[in-house]
Structure formats: structure tokens, C-alpha cells
Amino acid sequence: xxxxxxxxxxxxxxxxxxxxxxxxxxxxxxxxxxxxxxxxxxxxxxxxxxxxxxxxxxxxxxxxxxxxxxxxxxxxxxxxxxxxxxxxxxxxxxxxxxxxxxxxxxxxxxxx
Amino acid sequence: xxxxxxxxxxxxxxxxxxxxxxxxxxxxxxxxxxxxxxxxxxxxxxxxxxxxxxxxxxxxxxxxxxxxxxxxxxxxxxxxxxxxxxxxxxxxxxxxxxxxxxxxxxxxxxxxxx
Numbered sequence: 539x540x541x542x543x544x545x546x547x548x549x550x551x552x553x554x555x556x557x558x559x560x561x562x563x564x565x566x567x568x569x570x571x572x573x574x575x576x577x578x579x580x581x582x583x584x585x586x587x588x589x590x591x592x593x594x595x596x597x598x599x600x601x602x603x604x605x606x607x608x609x610x611x612x613x614x615x616x617x618x619x620x621x622x623x624x625x626x627x628x629x630x631x632x633x634x635x636x637x638x639x640x641x642x643x644x645x646x647x648x649x650x
Numbered sequence: 651x652x653x654x655x656x657x658x659x660x661x662x663x664x665x666x667x668x669x670x671x672x673x674x675x676x677x678x679x680x681x682x683x684x685x686x687x688x689x690x691x692x693x694x695x696x697x698x699x700x701x702x703x704x705x706x707x708x709x710x711x712x713x714x715x716x717x718x719x720x721x722x723x724x725x726x727x728x729x730x731x732x733x734x735x736x737x738x739x740x741x742x743x744x745x746x747x748x749x750x751x752x753x754x755x756x757x758x759x760x761x762x763x764x
Binding site (some may be wrong): 542570572578582584587589629637638641 | 659679683685687691693694695698700706708709740742747748750752753754755756758759760
């Protein structure tokens with residue numbers, strides 16, 4: 539059974555720091571991995587999708603990497619800003635099914 | 651761009667009442683999904699649809715029914731609401747299955763069962 543774990547559960551940093559969020563999964567047979575952002579009381583916003591054949595994807599200050607063999611992905615946020623404060627969710631799509639399997643998220647707080 | 655729209659945004663029900671949650675997407679996506687989000691549990695798939703007129707069970711389908719009569723709409727029904735169904739419900743859609751296609755989510759419906 540695929541399980542997705544995100545560490546740490548919460549993270550507080552001062553504005554301007556570069557930071558890394560971690561995601562690990564137990565079954566390497568995945569179609570893709572998505573990183574989402576969720577603001578309090580809001581829906582999920584897709585940030586990046588990494589296909590199983592890719593190693594990384596970049597969008598602005600965000601860079602996500604994927605290492606299928608070790609079952610890990612990282613989301614790197616450069617020069618963090620207070621507006622980056624949110625919960626970040628990692629989800630994998632199994633090859634054998636249609637569901638996204640979600641981690642429980644990392645709640646990020648960036649102070650000014 | 652509307653994307654995925656969920657109605658209602660909030661609802662309070664009494665145990666035993668029924669209701670229907672509506673999801674509409676304007677992206678011509680084939681696949682649609684219903685998830686629930688609970689504290690400490692993450693998001694879990696309830697039901698999904700791979701096209702108009704088709705539905706399938708997800709991880710936690712008990713107590714829910716769904717219908718996909720039109721390609722753009724996916725309805726989630728609670729026939730007899732229970733307090734355990736208090737949750738935030740998210741609808742999502744994707745163009746296809748497979749590694750190239752991300753899932754796009756609505757803003758959620760916050761449902762409380764008293």
C-alpha cells in the first residue's frame with residue numbers, strides 16, 4: 539500500500555531564507571508526483587507536477603525534485619516571503635490506480 | 651477562468667438528512683474525483699468518474715453516492731448524513747489519467763453534520 543510522508547509537519551523561518559520541504563513515498567511505481575499549496579480555509583492550488591520520467595521541475599522560486607528509486611521528493615523554495623505561508627501537500631499518482639495519495643502536509647510560516 | 655466550481659461552500663445538516671454536493675468543471679476534462687479532507691488523515695478519494703455516465707468507488711465510498719450525467723458535472727450525494735461525514739469535500743478533475751495530467755481542485759465544501 540502506497541504511503542506518503544511529509545517531514546517536518548510544521549516549519550517556521552524568517553523572510554529571505556531558502557528552505558526545503560521533504561516528501562517520501564513507499565512504492566516507487568508512480569505515474570507522477572504533484573506539489574500543492576493550500577491556504578487556510580481554501581482549496582488546493584497545484585504548484586508543480588513531476589512526471590515519473592523526470593528528475594525535477596521549476597516554476598519561479600520553486601524547484602521540485604524527484605528520486606523514484608529512493609522514494610523521495612523535495613520542494614525547494616528560494617528567498618521565502620510571508621506570502622509563502624501556507625500548507626504544502628505532496629501527492630503521488632499510482633500507476634495501478636487513479637487516485638492521488640496525499641501526504642498530511644507541511645505547514646510553513648514565514649515571518650517578516 | 652472558472653476551472654472547478656463547487657457548490658455550496660458551506661452547509662450544516664442534521665443527522666439523517668440528505669443533500670447533494672455539486673461539482674462543475676469548464677475545462678472539458680474526462681476524469682473527475684471527489685475527495686474528503688479530515689484533520690490528521692489527509693485527503694482520501696471517495697468516488698471518481700472516468701467519463702460521462704461512469705462512476706467508480708475510491709478508498710472511502712461508504713455512505714456516499716455519485717452521478718455523472720453530464721461530462722462537466724459530478725454530483726456527490728449523502729442519503730442519510732452521519733456525524734462521521736463531517737469533513738471538507740474537494741472535487742477535482744483531470745484531462746486524462748497518466749503521468750502528464752495534473753489534477754485541478756475546487757475550493758471545497760465545508761460540511762458539518764450535527
